Amino acid sequence: MTSLPLVVITGASSGIGAATARAFSAAGHPLLLIARRLAPMAALGLPEAELAEADVTDTAAVSAALARAEERFGPVDLLVNNAGLMALSAVAEQDPALVQEQFDVNCVALVKNSQLVLPGMQQRGRGTIVNIGSIAGKQLYDNHVVYNGTKYAVHAMTEGLRRENAAHGVRVLLVAPGMVDTGLLGNTGEGDVLDGYNDYKKSIGGGLVPDDIAAAILIAYQQPQHVSFREIVVAPTSQDA
Ligand code: NDP
Numbered sequence: 001m002t003s004l005p006l007v008v009i010t011g012a013s014s015g016i017g018a019a020t021a022r023a024f025s026a027a028g029h030p031l032l033l034i035a036r037r038l039a040p041m042a043a044l045g046l047p048e049a050e051l052a053e054a055d056v057t058d059t060a061a062v063s064a065a066l067a068r069a070e071e072r073f074g075p076v077d078l079l080v081n082n083a084g085l086m087a088l089s090a091v092a093e094q095d096p097a098l099v100q101e102q103f104d105v106n107c108v109a110l111v112k113n114s115q116l117v118l119p120g121m122q123q124r125g126r127g128t129i130v131n132i133g134s135i136a137g138k139q140l141y142d143n144h145v146v147y148n149g150t151k152y153a154v155h156a157m158t159e160g161l162r163r164e165n166a167a168h169g170v171r172v173l174l175v176a177p178g179m180v181d182t183g184l185l186g187n188t189g190e191g192d193v194l195d196g197y198n199d200y201k202k203s204i205g206g207g208l209v210p211d212d213i214a215a216a217i218l219i220a221y222q223q224p225q226h227v228s229f230r231e232i233v234v235a236p237t238s239q240d241a
Pocket of ligand 1: 010011012013014015016017034035036037038054055056057082083084085086105132133134135176177178179180181182183184185186207
């Protein structure tokens with residue numbers, strides 16, 4: 001068995017999740033990477049990595065993958081709830097399926113997958129969950145009603161989970177990024193809303209790179225277990241909104 005403990009990252013097939021996988025692998029951790037697309041996770045070429053082609057809303061599949069990874073690498077010490085989607089639109093024009101999916105992936109899966117690891121962490125008296133929130137979990141933006149709602153919920157649930165687990169010695173941390181250049185805009189159809197987002201991003205010289213967020217997650221995790229970086233908001237210096 002490897003000396004450093006198992007790290008589980010959801011949404012590891014692109015963007016922030018993939019960068020986080022690279023960062024923790026470089027730091028020497030064995031990994032369980034979870035996403036619906038296997039090929040981009042395999043293309044990362046990371047050693048000691050269990051790959052799970054699974055939807056995070058499929059709790060049974062996530063649970064089975066977790067069991068496989070723990071069998072191979074020992075108990076999970078960090079879960080990064082990163083998988084998420086953003087579909088920007090005025091609500092009157094939004095596809096109801098995307099309303100449902102944003103809450104299912106960004107919120108419900110985050111809680112249910114946390115339930116898979118919390119009892120073990122509580123028993124061991126250590127462990128960390130990092131939830132990826134957003135600056136959109138702190139302030140409202142136009143055409144963000146549903147996404148704002150999911151991320152405000154993530155922030156509230158992270159703080160609640162943190163309080164609930166404090167006495168168990170388990171850390172629950174929030175990392176809330178500002179604009180980052182990733183595939184996140186893929187669920188927002190072409191048009192004025194997408195153009196407005198991209199125009200603002202261009203006006204501030206572009207977003208952060210996923211590696212910037214991965215570095216923040218790694219720094220928070222690498223603190224001693226008794227030190228809790230409860231909340232990290234990390235955005236481009238030039239982002240004023
Ligand atoms: P990407 O679109 O690049 O990555 C999203 C990841 O989530 C992909 O790996 C995708 O994998 C995965 N995912 C989505 N739905 C599911 C699902 N049902 N089951 C399993 N995996 C899923 O975007 P980011 O890297 O930007 O997003 C990562 C997180 O960062 C999200 O929670 C997002 O809200 C948050 N964030 C991003 C910001 C930004 O500006 N980019 C700003 C603030 C927060 P696959 O499609 O293979 O399943």
